[in-house]
Amino acid sequence: MSTLSRPKHIGRNISRIRELRDMKQEALAQALGTSQQTVSAIENSETIDDTRLAEVAKALGVTVEAIKNYCDDMVLNIINNTFTNTSHDSSTINSINVQPNFNPLDKIVELYGEKEKLYERLIQAEKDKVEYLEKIAKGK
Known part of the structure; x- marks a missing residue:
């Protein structure tokens, strides 16, 4: 049948x-x-x-x-x-063409700048804390 x-x-x-x-x-x-x-x-x-x-x-x-x-x-x-088996077939790897639409070095520079800004904010917060504690100490 x-x-x-x-x-x-x-x-x-x-x-x-x-x-x-x-x-x-x-x-x-x-x-x-x-x-x-x-x-x-x-x-x-x-x-x-x-x-x-x-x-x-x-x-x-x-x-x-x-x-x-x-x-x-x-x-x-x-x-x-x-389905392609990537362990035996390299055509899948070859067909993947990764081209970022940004410059990786620019991203590194941008991240470094953000890191600097965060560090400066941390230092400012510590200075503010020390100043506040000095005010409290003088007030007693």
Whole structure:
């Protein structure tokens, strides 16, 4: 029996999407306001009424069409086409071209200036503290 002529098992598609979303049956049940056993029954059902399917799709954060048209082969194909193993493939590293839109030396100078300002404020605060303590000491 070919894949095209075989009817889609909607419950199995829901289960796969839920697993891909790293969601447990209990979490889906809570989102639907039902029990975990109800979610299990839904996932074991070959067909689901449209109202319930819309609720499940909303809880999973996907469209009804995504559940109806879900296919493991397509997901694996997308993963294979977008994943690169950087330990064996240097093309990913070579494709990353980092060019900052600022001069790093200017940033260093700017940070140094900020450091000087903070240091001057610290010295001024210490001078103010000493002056205040001297006033208190003279007042006694």
